[in-house]
Amino acid sequence: MEQLGFLQELKEISKPATGYNIFKETSDGHDLVSIGGLDVSVQKSFTGYHAMIMHGSELHALLLSKVPRHKIHFGKRVLSISQEDDDSVMIRTSDGAGYQGEILVGSDGTYSAVRQSLYKNLTKEGVLPSSDAEDLKVSHLSYCGTTDPIDSAIAPCIADEFSHCDVIIGHNKPETSEAFRNTEWSSEASKSMDESWNAFKVPLGPNGGYLTLGDLIKATPDEQISKIVLEEKLFITWYNRRTVLLGDACHKMLPNAGKAIVNAMLDAVVLANELYEIIDDASNKNILSAFKEYYKVRYPYAKTDFEISQRTARLIAGQSKTEVMVRKAVYSFGVTLLKPKANPKIMAYRPQASFLPKIGNHGEGCLDPQKESKRYQQMMAAAI
Numbered sequence: 001m002e003q004l005g006f007l008q009e010l011k012e013i014s015k016p017a018t019g020y021n022i023f024k025e026t027s028d029g030h031d032l033v034s035i036g037g038l039d040v041s042v043q044k045s046f047t048g049y050h051a052m053i054m055h056g057s058e059l060h061a062l063l064l065s066k067v068p069r070h071k072i073h074f075g076k077r078v079l080s081i082s083q084e085d086d087d088s089v090m091i092r093t094s095d096g097a098g099y100q101g102e103i104l105v106g107s108d109g110t111y112s113a114v115r116q117s118l119y120k121n122l123t124k125e126g127v128l129p130s131s132d133a134e135d136l137k138v139s140h141l142s143y144c145g146t147t148d149p150i151d152s153a154i155a156p157c158i159a160d161e162f163s164h165c166d167v168i169i170g171h172n173k174p175e176t177s178e179a180f181r182n183t184e185w186s187s188e189a190s191k192s193m194d195e196s197w198n199a200f201k202v203p204l205g206p207n208g209g210y211l212t213l214g215d216l217i218k219a220t221p222d223e224q225i226s227k228i229v230l231e232e233k234l235f236i237t238w239y240n241r242r243t244v245l246l247g248d249a250c251h252k253m254l255p256n257a258g259k260a261i262v263n264a265m266l267d268a269v270v271l272a273n274e275l276y277e278i279i280d281d282a283s284n285k286n287i288l289s290a291f292k293e294y295y296k297v298r299y300p301y302a303k304t305d306f307e308i309s310q311r312t313a314r315l316i317a318g319q320s321k322t323e324v325m326v327r328k329a330v331y332s333f334g335v336t337l338l339k340p341k342a343n344p345k346i347m348a349y350r351p352q353a354s355f356l357p358k359i360g361n362h363g364e365g366c367l368d369p370q371k372e373s374k375r376y377q378q379m380m381a382a383a384i
Contacts (some may be wrong), residue, residue: 003356006066013058016050018215023203027171032201032210035169046347048362051258053163055146078113080242083121086284089242090298102282104243107264107272110136110231112249118240129236136231139254139313143193145225147216155204155211167316168204169327193217193225230254230313234306238299241284241293246271257312259305263298267350270297273354277375301349 001007019039023032044050055280064072081104084090089104091114106114122128133146152159205211217225231252238250247264254260274290312322348366352358354373361367 002359003353004066006062009062010052010054010059013062014052014054015163016044017046017053017163017165018050020167021203022167022169024169025137025171025201029171029199032168032203043347044363046363046365047350048151053165057146067361078108078117081114081117081121083241083243102242103275105246105285106243106249107246107268108249109293110248110252112245114243115235115245115249118243118245119237122237122240132235132237134233136233138254139230140277141227143225143227145220147219147224148221150219153206154215156206157204164204167200168198168200170230176247232306234303238295242287244271244291244294246359251306253306253309254313255309256316257309258303259309262304263302265292266301267298268351269351269353273351273371276355276373279375304346 001010018041019037021037022035023030024035040051075095076097079094080092082090082092088100088102090098090100091104095281104114106112106118108114119128119132123133152160157164198212198217199215201210201218202213203210232254233252235245235250238245248260250267251263252260253263254361257382271290271294274294278286278290315327344365348368350367351370354370355376
């Protein structure tokens with residue numbers, strides 16, 4: 001964001017995230033007991049940046065405002081792709097239109113139409129790995145919502161300069177299993193929430209008191225509440241010919257560790273760097289070479305973060321008997337056991353766009369060396 005020149009705008013719509021607190025409900029359900037917390041503020045000293053939390057719609061609006069409107073086609077849904085022509089790739093959309101280009105980047109989410117069409121073609125050719133043909137693994141059901149603005153007199157933490165993240169472990173809350181229609185993946189979900197949740201306490205009230213989950217639900221418009229299935233899968237096949245996948249389309253991660261959007265952005269940076277080098281000669285050989293290098297660089301990091309997301313989800317939100325037992329055991333001994341240390345390998349991996357002026361290291365930690373752009377160096381030398 002700093003390279004692109006709108007880090008300050010991002011800060012204006014966000015708050016620093018320094019960690020989270022864990023509470024356990026008492027047996028009578030009338031109180032919450034703090035059992036520790038996880039401090040990730042070390043990231044600031046190591047990298048020079050805090051993790052940040054913001055409303056997804058505001059981030060979307062910010063990014064959208066930076067893209068020229070004529071470069072975006074709205075209301076388009078990809079139905080199929082064709083790579084029969086060696087020199088181009090074609091997509092067909094639901095409105096009957098067709099578009100042809102030199103490459104196709106499928107960054108269209110968990111149920112990527114680009115990936116599905118690509119995999120369908122690869123299955124016909126008999127070259128798709130069997131694991132890529134398997135369904136995504138369902139982890140758990142989640143209700144997500146964003147309230148309207150709340151008065152800081154009601155929830156004093158609203159006035160703080162940093163964000164609060166609280167994990168609350170209920171006392172002997174029953175495990176549930178629920179089937180639902182795809183049509184329920186929407187604002188209609190608010191009508192299906194268990195009314196008993198309204199009484200669930202959250203540590204947001206004044207003078208160390210509580211609000212209830214019901215208070216937050218009442219402050220949230222129906223259209224801002226969604227009921228979703230959280231799924232995960234790390235795909236093996238990220239590219240073929242002139243088509244390449246990015247983000248959730250090739251690695252769907254659980255949200256608990258905050259890794260999904262970060263990895264999508266890292267994918268975009270690395271892929272853009274590789275494509276920049278071949279922009280003057282988009283031959284099949286060069287495109288395939290760029291895609292191979294992108295996969296070689298990104299897959300190992302995506303795999304590591306995928307596994308971190310799995311472990312974090314099991315610890316925080318796992319509902320199997322084993323996961324519940326492990327969580328209770330860990331938190332009974334105190335979360336100081338989980339106090340993080342700076343992970344040099346993860347925090348040092350901060351690739352930048354090779355075709356823009358580099359941003360210096362603002363933190364105490366080191367940066368991984370990055371392959372320089374020959375094309376950018378030549379362009380800068382010619383400008384002198």
